[in-house]
Amino acid sequence: MHHFTYRDGRLHAEDVDLTTLADAVGTPFYCYSTATLERHYSVFSRAVGAPKSRVFFAMKANSNLAVLSTLARLGAGADTVSEGEIRKALAASIPASSIVFSGVGKSESELAFAVDAGIYQINIETEGELHTLSRIAAARRKRQNAVFRINPDIGAGGHAKITTGSEGNKFGISISEAERLYTVAANLPGVRILGLAVHIGSQIRELDELQAAFGRLRELAERLAAQGHRVERIDLGGGLGIPYEMEEAVDHGPGLIEAYAGMVASTFAGLDAELAYEPGRLIVGNAGILVTRVITLNPRARKTILVVDAAMNDLIRPAMYDAFHDIWPIREPALGTPNRLYDVVGPICESGDTFATGRTLPETQPGDLVALMTAGAYGAVMSSTYNSRLLVPEVMVHGADWAVVRPRPTYEELIQLDHLPAWLSTSR
Numbered sequence: 001m002h003h004f005t006y007r008d009g010r011l012h013a014e015d016v017d018l019t020t021l022a023d024a025v026g027t028p029f030y031c032y033s034t035a036t037l038e039r040h041y042s043v044f045s046r047a048v049g050a051p052k053s054r055v056f057f058a059m060k061a062n063s064n065l066a067v068l069s070t071l072a073r074l075g076a077g078a079d080t081v082s083e084g085e086i087r088k089a090l091a092a093s094i095p096a097s098s099i100v101f102s103g104v105g106k107s108e109s110e111l112a113f114a115v116d117a118g119i120y121q122i123n124i125e126t127e128g129e130l131h132t133l134s135r136i137a138a139a140r141r142k143r144q145n146a147v148f149r150i151n152p153d154i155g156a157g158g159h160a161k162i163t164t165g166s167e168g169n170k171f172g173i174s175i176s177e178a179e180r181l182y183t184v185a186a187n188l189p190g191v192r193i194l195g196l197a198v199h200i201g202s203q204i205r206e207l208d209e210l211q212a213a214f215g216r217l218r219e220l221a222e223r224l225a226a227q228g229h230r231v232e233r234i235d236l237g238g239g240l241g242i243p244y245e246m247e248e249a250v251d252h253g254p255g256l257i258e259a260y261a262g263m264v265a266s267t268f269a270g271l272d273a274e275l276a277y278e279p280g281r282l283i284v285g286n287a288g289i290l291v292t293r294v295i296t297l298n299p300r301a302r303k304t305i306l307v308v309d310a311a312m313n314d315l316i317r318p319a320m321y322d323a324f325h326d327i328w329p330i331r332e333p334a335l336g337t338p339n340r341l342y343d344v345v346g347p348i349c350e351s352g353d354t355f356a357t358g359r360t361l362p363e364t365q366p367g368d369l370v371a372l373m374t375a376g377a378y379g380a381v382m383s384s385t386y387n388s389r390l391l392v393p394e395v396m397v398h399g400a401d402w403a404v405v406r407p408r409p410t411y412e413e414l415i416q417l418d419h420l421p422a423w424l425s426t427s428r
Contacts, residue, residue, distance in 0.1 A: 041055075056276060145194055
């Protein structure tokens with residue numbers, strides 16, 4: 001469920017008219033719904049039995065401080081993949097004791113920062129990282145709590161580029177190596193291995209692969225426990241998918257989440273370990289949209305190319321993953337408005353700067369506003385200044401209130417990020 005609805009012929013975010021908002025902040029801009037964030041987190045956390053089970057929001061989906069602070073007030077921790085994300089989580093008042101550090105290529109300085117911060121857990125992905133972490137923590141006379149991220153050789157996800165659990169993927173320790181490394185870790189001075197983690201992909205809408213991966217993790221946990229090792233934590237990662245067709249999203253209840261929670265409970269029944277979850281897209285995906293204005297139309301023989309002022313640097317998912325996003329007009333089409341066939345594209349000098357191909361939409365004119373739906377996850381967080389375009393603002397609504405939670409920079413600020421070397425800065 002989401003909170004973007006038509007009222008009096010205009011699309012609203014909760015109680016905020018998006019036409020009025022576009023006039024105030026300019027286009028394009030991201031808009032997040034507080035009510036949707038709160039609902040999605042509450043549905044998930046209740047289903048998995050929080051607070052007995054721990055929930056760590058996967059910040060890579062959306063790291064805006066307002067989003068993080070909203071979820072922190074509901075009890076969410078943070079799943080981070082960089083020092084920058086750890087710092088942002090702390091800035092959003094998420095305590096270090098509720099922060100997990102994942103990622104396949106953590107640098108020594110990042111590991112040192114995490115140890116110094118006293119975070120809850122580091123998910124170790126290689127044998128080299130195990131030894132590096134132990135050395136760093138031991139030098140500080142600490143033992144860092146950690147788990148091994150296991151690669152179960154079971155991958156899943158909505159696209160090859162977001163599948164992470166197959167043997168050929170870069171993530172995690174081979175399941176065949178886990179028992180040996182558990183023994184190695186037991187003799188290291190700077191780490192305390194407390195369990196296992198797994199994450200096999202993203203945008204997963206069927207549970208078979210997840211259940212198979214979790215089953216392998218359960219079997220490994222039992223073998224390790226029989227050998228006398230501590231297996232107190234099981235981190236199940238994230239990956240549950242969401243509907244990108246928004247009409248489906250309106251009717252999409254908690255069925256998938258409840259089925260997932262039931263499968264987890266059955267798979268790990270009787271195992272004396274804390275369960276942890278790292279949802280990201282599931283929480284924030286349908287809570288955000290990208291509002292953009294039509295610049296011009298370019299008619300072709302069989303369809304019309306519709307050029308908007310948002311571009312692939314603002315929302316790269318369609319270019320990178322061939323991802324689908326529903327496109328809604330901000331002004332509700334009048335009865336009898338004809339439909340037309342459009343390619344919806346941005347202004348960047350790349351053929352890949354395309355949001356939709358052959359999409360049937362209500363007849364649209366230059367100046368009209370449209371919304372790219374389900375853009376709250378992997379939208380603003382993956383944006384760039386390609387073509388020297390400004391990052392777009394992010395706005396959060398709360399009932400009838402709204403606030404710009406990341407402003408649009410100026411061109412002067414963009415240019416000042418570069419510095420001329422001495423041999424070019426002197427006048428001739």
